[in-house]
Structures are given as C-alpha cells and as structure tokens.
Amino acid sequence: MKNVQIIDGAVNATFSVFQATAEEFEAIFPDGRDMELVEDLIDRxxxxxxxxxxxPLWDRPMLKRDALGIHGTLFYDNEDRRAHIPPSKREVDWDSGSINQAQRVLFAKHR
Incomplete structure (x- = not known):
C-alpha cells in the first residue's frame, strides 16, 4: 500500500493520509509523479x-504518526497552487529557488 496525503482547502486543515493500492496509486500518480491536482486527475x-x-481510498484512512512515508500528495481545491507545482508533478523537480540547499542536494540525487 502507498500513502497519499490529501491537501485541501478545508478550514479544519487536517491534511489526512489514506492508503492506496499499487494500482490505485499508479492511476492517480502516473509516470513517476508524486503530486496531482484532482482537477487534472478528473480531466485525465x-x-x-x-x-x-x-x-476506496476514503475507506482506508491512517494516522499520520503510523505512516511510514508519504508517497504522493493529492491536491483538492488548490488550483492557485498550479503555478507552483513542477510541470513534471515530481517533488524532486521543484524550482531551486523554492527549496533550501539541503533539498537541492537531496533532490539532485533522485532526478
């Protein structure tokens, strides 16, 4: 199972984590992506x-403290973030001006 964090515009700001099967994860995050906007998922x-x-994800919530990593982030109601998400929708491809030096070094190793 892969862990997916939901980032939405809800005022409760829970940013919950849900588990996805490998097949569900690949459908949501194809081509090595680890970020997706729900609007793009629906369009696709x-x-x-x-x-x-x-x-099925909504029936598989998990506590953040029990998550052994976040494998993907699914954005709801975050169209305003589109300009800030790398076109590849991969965390390692953030613009270098948006991350610190330690992240630049780490991400460069994983591109």
Missing part, C-alpha cells in the same frame, strides 16, 4: 473513472 480519467479510483 473522466469523472466516473476518477471516482472509482478514489472511492
């Missing part, structure tokens, strides 16, 4: 298929 898969992929 269509409403019904995106709903079918996401529905």
């Amino acid at each position: 898969l269509g409403d019904d298929a995106a709903g079918a992929v996401l529905a």
Whole structure:
C-alpha cells in the first residue's frame, strides 16, 4: 500500500493520509509523479473513472504518526497552487529557488 496525503482547502486543515493500492496509486500518480491536482486527475480519467479510483481510498484512512512515508500528495481545491507545482508533478523537480540547499542536494540525487 502507498500513502497519499490529501491537501485541501478545508478550514479544519487536517491534511489526512489514506492508503492506496499499487494500482490505485499508479492511476492517480502516473509516470513517476508524486503530486496531482484532482482537477487534472478528473480531466485525465473522466469523472466516473476518477471516482472509482478514489472511492476506496476514503475507506482506508491512517494516522499520520503510523505512516511510514508519504508517497504522493493529492491536491483538492488548490488550483492557485498550479503555478507552483513542477510541470513534471515530481517533488524532486521543484524550482531551486523554492527549496533550501539541503533539498537541492537531496533532490539532485533522485532526478
């Protein structure tokens, strides 16, 4: 199972974590991505298929303290973040001006 953190615009700011199967994860985050906007997921898969992929996740919440890593981040209601997300939708591809030196070194090793 892969852990997916949901970043949404809710005022409760829980940013919950849910578990996805390998197949669900690949459908949400294809081509090595680890970030996705739900609007792009829906555009790519269509409403019904995106709903079918996401529905099982909501039955698999987990406590953050029990998560052994976050494998992907799914953004809801965050269209304003689009300009800040790397076009590749991979964490290691953040613009170097958006991260600190230690992150630049780490991410360079994983590109």
